[in-house]
Amino acid sequence: MKYGLIGYKGKMGNSIKKLMDEENHQLVYKLDKNIEEEIDIPQLIIDFSNKSLIDKVIEKTQKYKSKLIIGTTALEQKDIEKLKQISQNTAIIQSYNYSIGIQLLIKAAQMINKQTLNWDKEISEIHHRFKVDKPSGTAIMIKNSLDQEINITSKRLGNVFGEHEINFSSLEEIITIKHQALTRDVFARGVLKSVNYIKDKKNGYYTFKDVMEG
Amino acid sequence: MKYGLIGYKGKMGNSIKKLMDEENHQLVYKLDKNIEEEIDIPQLIIDFSNKSLIDKVIEKTQKYKSKLIIGTTALEQKDIEKLKQISQNTAIIQSYNYSIGIQLLIKAAQMINKQTLNWDKEISEIHHRFKVDKPSGTAIMIKNSLDQEINITSKRLGNVFGEHEINFSSLEEIITIKHQALTRDVFARGVLKSVNYIKDKKNGYYTFKDVMEG
Amino acid sequence: MKYGLIGYKGKMGNSIKKLMDEENHQLVYKLDKNIEEEIDIPQLIIDFSNKSLIDKVIEKTQKYKSKLIIGTTALEQKDIEKLKQISQNTAIIQSYNYSIGIQLLIKAAQMINKQTLNWDKEISEIHHRFKVDKPSGTAIMIKNSLDQEINITSKRLGNVFGEHEINFSSLEEIITIKHQALTRDVFARGVLKSVNYIKDKKNGYYTFKDVMEG
Amino acid sequence: MKYGLIGYKGKMGNSIKKLMDEENHQLVYKLDKNIEEEIDIPQLIIDFSNKSLIDKVIEKTQKYKSKLIIGTTALEQKDIEKLKQISQNTAIIQSYNYSIGIQLLIKAAQMINKQTLNWDKEISEIHHRFKVDKPSGTAIMIKNSLDQEINITSKRLGNVFGEHEINFSSLEEIITIKHQALTRDVFARGVLKSVNYIKDKKNGYYTFKDVMEG
Numbered sequence: 001m002k003y004g005l006i007g008y009k010g011k012m013g014n015s016i017k018k019l020m021d022e023e024n025h026q027l028v029y030k031l032d033k034n035i036e037e038e039i040d041i042p043q044l045i046i047d048f049s050n051k052s053l054i055d056k057v058i059e060k061t062q063k064y065k066s067k068l069i070i071g072t073t074a075l076e077q078k079d080i081e082k083l084k085q086i087s088q089n090t091a092i093i094q095s096y097n098y099s100i101g102i103q104l105l106i107k108a109a110q111m112i113n114k115q116t117l118n119w120d121k122e123i124s125e126i127h128h129r130f131k132v133d134k135p136s137g138t139a140i141m142i143k144n145s146l147d148q149e150i151n152i153t154s155k156r157l158g159n160v161f162g163e164h165e166i167n168f169s170s171l172e173e174i175i176t177i178k179h180q181a182l183t184r185d186v187f188a189r190g191v192l193k194s195v196n197y198i199k200d201k202k203n204g205y206y207t208f209k210d211v212m213e214g
Numbered sequence: 215m216k217y218g219l220i221g222y223k224g225k226m227g228n229s230i231k232k233l234m235d236e237e238n239h240q241l242v243y244k245l246d247k248n249i250e251e252e253i254d255i256p257q258l259i260i261d262f263s264n265k266s267l268i269d270k271v272i273e274k275t276q277k278y279k280s281k282l283i284i285g286t287t288a289l290e291q292k293d294i295e296k297l298k299q300i301s302q303n304t305a306i307i308q309s310y311n312y313s314i315g316i317q318l319l320i321k322a323a324q325m326i327n328k329q330t331l332n333w334d335k336e337i338s339e340i341h342h343r344f345k346v347d348k349p350s351g352t353a354i355m356i357k358n359s360l361d362q363e364i365n366i367t368s369k370r371l372g373n374v375f376g377e378h379e380i381n382f383s384s385l386e387e388i389i390t391i392k393h394q395a396l397t398r399d400v401f402a403r404g405v406l407k408s409v410n411y412i413k414d415k416k417n418g419y420y421t422f423k424d425v426m427e428g
Numbered sequence: 429m430k431y432g433l434i435g436y437k438g439k440m441g442n443s444i445k446k447l448m449d450e451e452n453h454q455l456v457y458k459l460d461k462n463i464e465e466e467i468d469i470p471q472l473i474i475d476f477s478n479k480s481l482i483d484k485v486i487e488k489t490q491k492y493k494s495k496l497i498i499g500t501t502a503l504e505q506k507d508i509e510k511l512k513q514i515s516q517n518t519a520i521i522q523s524y525n526y527s528i529g530i531q532l533l534i535k536a537a538q539m540i541n542k543q544t545l546n547w548d549k550e551i552s553e554i555h556h557r558f559k560v561d562k563p564s565g566t567a568i569m570i571k572n573s574l575d576q577e578i579n580i581t582s583k584r585l586g587n588v589f590g591e592h593e594i595n596f597s598s599l600e601e602i603i604t605i606k607h608q609a610l611t612r613d614v615f616a617r618g619v620l621k622s623v624n625y626i627k628d629k630k631n632g633y634y635t636f637k638d639v640m641e642g
Numbered sequence: 643m644k645y646g647l648i649g650y651k652g653k654m655g656n657s658i659k660k661l662m663d664e665e666n667h668q669l670v671y672k673l674d675k676n677i678e679e680e681i682d683i684p685q686l687i688i689d690f691s692n693k694s695l696i697d698k699v700i701e702k703t704q705k706y707k708s709k710l711i712i713g714t715t716a717l718e719q720k721d722i723e724k725l726k727q728i729s730q731n732t733a734i735i736q737s738y739n740y741s742i743g744i745q746l747l748i749k750a751a752q753m754i755n756k757q758t759l760n761w762d763k764e765i766s767e768i769h770h771r772f773k774v775d776k777p778s779g780t781a782i783m784i785k786n787s788l789d790q791e792i793n794i795t796s797k798r799l800g801n802v803f804g805e806h807e808i809n810f811s812s813l814e815e816i817i818t819i820k821h822q823a824l825t826r827d828v829f830a831r832g833v834l835k836s837v838n839y840i841k842d843k844k845n846g847y848y849t850f851k852d853v854m855e856g
Contacts, residue, residue: 099386099387100329100384100387101382101384101387101388101389104325104326104329104330104389105389107325108322108325108326108391111318111321111322111325112318112322115314115318116318119586120557120584120585120586122583122584122585124552124581124583129548151583151584153552153581153582153583154581155550155552155579155581155595156548156550156579157548157550157595157597157602158547158548158597158598158599158600158601158602158824159599159600159824159825160597160602160824167583167585168315169396169585169586169588170314170315170586171396171397171586171587172313172395172396172397172399172400172403172586172587173313173314173315173393173394173395173396173400173586174315174392174393174394174396174585174586174588175315175318175319175391175392175393176390176391176392176393176394177322177389177390177391177392178388178389178390178391178392179387179388179389179390180387180388180390181386181387182383182385182386182387182388182800182801182802183385183386183801185386186386186387189386333800334771334798334799334800336797336798336799338766338795338797343762365797365798367766367795367796367797368795369764369766369793369795369809370762370764370793371762371764371809371811371816372610372761372762372811372812372813372814372815372816373610373611373813373814374610374811374816381797381799383799383800383802384800385800385801386800386801387800388799388800388802396586396587396588397587527814527815528757528812528815529812529815529816529817532753532754532757532758532817533817535753536750536753536754536819539746539749539750539753540746540750543742543746544746596743597824598742598743599824599825600741600823600824600825600827600828600831601741601742601743601821601822601823601824601828602743602820602821602822602824603743603746603747603819603820603821604818604819604820604821604822605750605817605818605819605820606816606817606818606819606820607815607816607817607818608815608816608818609814609815610811610813610814610815610816611813611814613814614814614815617814
């Protein structure tokens with residue numbers, strides 16, 4: 001598949017390119033801060049950059065009539081709205097976290113949440129010192145999936161790929177669910193899974209949860 | 215309700231008696247190592263003692279035609295068989311752990327387990343230095359609920375009421391579910407819940423999972 | 429010893445009274461919000477209340493010419509100044525945390541801190557849902573002992589007695605030191621130790637570190 | 643410096659070679675299972691292989707009159723004896739763990755250990771599923787540094803680089819010290835540090851602790 005990579009110079013960009021190469025996909029369009037290179041028209045755009053590029057990403061997706069897989073965090077509500085609008089004419093997968101484990105964590109948390117309505121809850125996350133958003137997009141995604149106000153705390157330590165934890169506590173017991181990424185490839189592998197999923201999809205707005213279930 | 219308490223001198227025995235008193239149940243029969251006291255015939259026997267008393271407990275349950283709630287750990291298969299047999303004539307609740315959180319942990323673990331078939335798995339537990347069985351009955355119960363061979367490791371530290379943890383790991387990510395008891399009352403409260411459940415039950419062999427769902 | 433207890437109705441107050449009773453000390457003066465009871469003149473005042481009572485505590489210490497053990501958290505700099513001033517005429521022990529383990533944690537943290545000057549650092553704490561100050565006085569004490577700006581995060585969960593954690597991280601490795609209180613008595617036991625220490629002391633301003641070392 | 647690498651095909655071997663290249667050291671001798679390649683005489687041998695090669699390593703060190711840095715785990719007492727003997731004629735650094743963090747963990751653990759003589763203690767470790775020795779050499783090194791019998795538990799999960807934890811517990815509180823490697827390079831970087839240390843050393847038997855302190 002001919003694809004474009006937004007944020008291709010970043011760590012996630014490198015990780016995605018490596019795995020896409022292994023599957024013989026061709027990188028024909030690259031975009032990063034102040035750099036743009038167009039070799040051919042991409043059938044698919046993959047965006048793991050920064051929200052500052054979102055307008056450009058949307059413009060390119062429309063111009064190329066390409067599909068879109070987007071993992072950029074900290075998007076605003078209006079960005080999501082625009083993506084949903086575009087998805088009437090193409091297939092888009094949008095998620096703040098492309099790991100299988102995070103999806104399982106959310107599923108387990110939702111199940112436990114239903115049976116512990118008036119328990120105390122806390123969400124926490126740890127990431128590498130280079131991470132700019134705080135709290136992480138994934139932590140916010142977890143909170144939203146539980147549909148209530150929950151305090152989120154964040155630590156920034158060394159080169160940690162990503163840890164997310166949810167605690168549920170009554171006065172008598174605590175249940176904790178934790179996810180740890182052991183390599184940056186965990187997310188790139190989920191992107192690859194999404195590439196296979198989106199290939200045959202026409203129009204529509206999908207999430208990584210759809211990818212896992214389909 | 216008139217009830218008998220086996221292992222009434224132990225820590226769990228104390229904790230159960232305290233909560234049963236609050237609900238105005240009457241302790242009419244007591245049994246512990248080398249001590250037996252019968253004031254009246256119990257309608258219900260609660261046993262949180264040691265497996266060395268299991269034959270006596272079974273004998274008494276039959277003699278008094280009483281119901282039975284049993285949380286004794288490290289029972290052998292033949293003890294379980296006997297209990298199931300007796301349950302044709304009375305109501306029995308048997309579980310290695312009477313906490314709501316442990317049941318939720320098991321439910322979440324079973325769900326995750328189904329979607330991570332060839333991942334690595336580990337179970338670990340921490341208990342107070344006075345605990346005699348190792349690994350804990352609850353850790354074994356968790357392993358059995360996942361229906362495969364999983365390594366169990368145990369720590370004995372201070373006065374820890376009980377911690378149980380399951381790890382699921384691929385080469386790229388780890389999911390961990392952990393349960394911590396904050397007080398010994400967490401189990402006694404589950405026993406009280408079981409007392410309310412068994413009141414109206416005729417014959418049958420139940421677990422704490424049935425109590426939680428019913 | 430005849431002693432007064434400020435905050436005698438609180439959980440710490442109860443815990444201290446229980447252990448002081450065991451050692452045959454006599455409670456002769458009680459103070460809590462809106463309540464005051466004077467039976468006799470105390471030789472020692474123990475204050476584990478709220479900083480709102482600090483002026484009253486100082487007034488009473490001076491009036492009775494009694495010694496003082498104070499564990500009230502969230503004191504302001506001016507309160508500390510006043511306490512130091514009074515300590516010219518009596519013996520005062522002031523600390524935000526009366527556990528042996530916390531003192532060892534701080535000692536270990538200071539040693540590691542010296543050899544990891546440009547590593548990332550984080551402090552976190554978990555306490556029961558009833559705790560009013562956030563972050564805990566102990567977390568602030570830990571930060572101050574390391575003598576640099578460190579981010580502190582806090583969770584409030586169920587009935588947790590108190591957990592404190594420090595992380596040191598380079599790009600390549602993380603060292604974590606954690607302390608967990610298993611019972612509220614851990615602090616009361618440190619208070620008792622302090623009572624024995626202060627008995628023979630004349631004037632001066634001491635901390636729990638002095639108690640441990642002496 | 644001209645050096646030889648034993649176990650050059652393994653993960654640690656790769657990691658060491660990468661960092662040695664950066665510092666312009668020349669790999670002139672390679673040994674792994676069934677493979678041997680000699681380009682020139684090494685001034686230094688670095689061995690992070692398997693204990694099955696220890697006799698060959700010792701033979702080569704003597705033949706080449708080279709220095710030796712060895713991190714092979716699970717050595718037997720008799721191997722250590724031989725190494726000490728050879729060190730009368732050359733400089734040898736032997737350690738089961740070449741990370742700065744592990745050395746700090748041990749130093750902190752020894753300090754805490756001295757003040758908690760009759761507390762409960764536990765050591766645990768987690769490593770990737772490919773690790774053959776269990777418990778890890780580092781866990782054994784930690785236990786030996788505390789000079790008493792301590793239970794060690796091990797987990798094998800995914801691609802975890804290495805976690806080691808020590809717990810100290812009274813009936814009232816738990817202190818935990820934990821070390822996590824975030825990359826395999828953490829050990830290779832310690833090896834590089836050792837290369838710089840050994841350069842100017844004549845004869846003698848050193849450990850990584852000497853490297854850190856010197």
